[in-house]
Amino acid sequence: MNENAQSNGVQEKVQVFGRFLSGMVMPNIGAFIAWGILTALFIPTGWLPNAYLAKASGPMVQWLIPLLIGFTGGRAIYDHRGGVVGAIATAGVIAGADIPMFLGAMIVGPLGGYCIKKFDDAFQEKIPAGFEMLVNNFSAGILGAILAVLAYVVIGPIVLALNTVLKNAVEVLVSINLIPLVSIIVEPAKILFLNNAINHGIFTPIGIQESQNFGKSLFFLIEANPGPGFGMLLAYCLFGKGAAKGSAPGAVIIHFLGGIHEIYFPYILMRPKLLLAVIPAGMCGVFTLNVLNGGLIAPASPGSIFAVLAMTPKGAYFANILAVVIATAVSFAISSVILKASKDDDTSLETAQADMKAMKSRAKGTAQSTAIKGSEIRKIIYACDAGMGSSAMGASALRNKFKKAGFANVSVTNCAIENIPADAQIVVSHEKLAERAEKASPQAEHIFVTDFLQNNVFDILSERIKNDSASAISTEEIVDDTPAVFDSNLLKLSNIKIGLDSIAKEDAIKMAGQILVDGSYVNSGYIDAMLRREEQVSTYIGKGVAIPHGDNDAKGEIKASGLSVLQFPNGINFGDETAYILIGIAGIGNEHLTILSNIATMLDENENAVNILKNAKSAQEIYDLFTK
Incomplete structure (x- = not known):
């Protein structure tokens, strides 16, 4: 048991580290593509050789891309301030090298962010009032200069030495024709979501050097070759079963044409034996590239067939296309045998996809994998x-x-993401707001949902509380910050409209907002804020109800708290969901929370609530449901 726990812990740490490395490169992939296009066009072996224009590519790979990586790494540790110091430190490691310093940037960028964060933690509260900007600027400049010198004198030479060792090792593998063996590591690692870390953290730096010297590199196609995944998915199309077979054609398009390799990972998680198909396929693809002198001029990202062809230099099309075809054929043949020999088992595609999501969420950071005790x-x-x-x-x-479960001493409140208190232990937010929520409260455990009403948050937390032997279940009153008094001005009968014809979502939101404007609850600009909010994250909350409201910047447009209610018996299309009741909201403080609490309780406790609401024949019926 302890060995399993240790193994899982190591796996999670590796995933976090891999995701962090990938996170420094992926946001800057456009710079790689720009460099690749300039190189492919204007170098002497390019499509439009031009010595004058080719000079533009040199500074991009030598300075621009490493600086972007260093800035991104520093920013990941400590926002913009960390990014600036990370970029300064990266300049030092670049200056001491004659090769592209991607690896050096990945080291000193986060180091710069970490150092300035520790400095601010130690001295921020000791800065005299009025001197904050002066101290902040000089501290970043001085610390950045120190780190740049350290990078130039110490880190740069170490990276160059490691680069030499790695280069020699790779050259040995190439010279004895063993380079295909790297697929034994690469293909399983991809399934653990280390694909981007391997591709951009290891192969891209080596590939950049080779590309500068020889005009192309096969290292750009070791991980990015779409053939192994393509062949496996084709086998599922013909010999798969159930939902896996039905979804495989769509996955083929997303993977092969769109370049999103993660789409095929659940299919292998569902039947791990398929690793025996993709590993030999990857090896055959690399072997083909090695024998026929194939390769790309720059990284193919995303790894679609279009990106592969776009980054292929003159003279390498045959080798590259054949490498993809052979990898596809090998993967298809072996996968077909495995799938035809496999019996139906209890492992479904949905289960595999759930495992994949769990692995990805663990890879997001320790806040996701460290649960608060019940x-x-x-x-x-x-x-x-x-x-x-x-x-x-x-x-x-x-x-x-x-409250019904009898759990005492637990406060459940709501707020804007920017206002999450520092002592919040568990934060529940929409999955589309995940990055902002984690940034606003890094100390908390985060649970992400797609629906604020229909979710399993209670099941997760209550089970944790019940299973914690140190947790006492009490019948004491739970902390409740919802006001107990209902203000009749919030919702008037005239604010409720029933029996409306179905219209476009945007028009329905405008209608809900106009009622608030006409009732002198908000200024007319609030309607635009409601539409902006809907563009960011859907306000559909589940069980046939949507609650359009303004974004956080629109609070100045609110004159008084108020609600509008619109009934659409035939529904309004909210993406993949249908809303029959729209509740327009304008809230100041907590004045509107009484009605929202009533609605939430009603929807949660009454399975027939939506039918009652969408079939109500009078505004009074809806008014009574919402206010009593």
């Missing part, structure tokens, strides 16, 4: 963009469930 849970925050609508209803629904 006995220690005291403060749960539901967070959305504005903190006035969907999060309020989600918090109310969870609060009511906790």
Whole structure:
């Protein structure tokens, strides 16, 4: 048991590290593509050789791309300030080298962000008032200069030495024709979501050097070759079973034409034996490239067949295309045998996809994999963009469930993402707001949902509390910040419209907003804010209800808290969902939370609530449901 726990811990750390390396490169992939296009066009062996224009590519690979990587790495540690110091330090490691310093940038960029963060943690509160900008600028400049010297004198030479060792090792593999063996490591690692870290953290730096010297490099196609995954998915199209077979054709298009390799990972997780297909396929592809002198001029990202062809230099088309075809054929042949010999088992595509999502969420960081003990849970925050609508209803629904379960001393409240308190232990937010939520509260455990009402947050947390032997289940009153008094001015009968014809979502939101404008709750500019909010994240909350409201920047447009209710018996299309009731919200403080709490409770406890709402024959029926 301990060995398994240690193994899982190591795996999670490797995934986090790999994702971090990838995160420094992927945001800057456009710079790689720009460099690749300039190189492919204007170098002496390019499509349009031009010595004058070819000079533009040199500074990009020598300075621009490493600086971008260093800045991104520093920023990942400590926002923009960390990025600046990381870039300064990267300049030092670049200056001391005659090769592209991608690896050096990956080291000193995060180091710069970490150092300035530690400095600010130690001295920020000791800075006299009025001297903050002066101290901040000089501290970043001085620390950056020190790190640049350190990078130039120490880190640069170490990276150059490592580069020499790695280069020699690779040359040995190439000279004795063993380079295809790297696929034994690469293909399984891809399934663990280390594909980008391997490709951009290891192969790209080596490939850049080879490309500068020889005009192309096969290292750009070791991981990016779409053939192994393509062949395996084709086998699923013909010999798969059930949902896997039905979804495989779509996955083929996304993988081979779109270049999103992650799409085929669940199919291998579902039947791990298929690693025996993709590993030999990868080896055969690399062998073909090595024998026929194939390769790309720059990274193919994403790894689609179009990107591969676009980055192929003159004279290498036959080798590259054949490498993809052979890898596809080998993968297809072996996968077909495995799939035809496999019996139906209990492992479904949905289960494999769930495993994949769990692995990816663990790779996002320790906040995702470190769970708060049940006995220690005291403060749960539901967070959305504005903190006035969907999060309020989600918090109310969870609060009511906790109260009925008899869990004491747990506060469940809602707020805007930017206002998440520092002592929040668990933060629940929409998956599209994940990056902002994690940035706003890195100390908290994060749970991401697609629906604020229909989710398993209560099941997750209540099970944790029940299973924690140190946790006491009490019948004491749970902390409840919802106001108890209903203000009749919030929702008037005239604010409720029933029996409306179905219209476009945007028009329905405008209608809900116009009622608020006509009722003197908001200024007319609030309607635009409601539309902006809908573009960011859908305000559909589940069970046939949507709650359009303004974004966080629109609070100045609100004159008084108010609600509007629109009934569309035939529904309004909210993406993949249908809303029958739209509740337009404008809230100041907590004045509107009583009605939202009532609605959340009603929807949560009454399975027939949506039918009652969409079939109500009078505004009074809806008014009574919402306010009593």
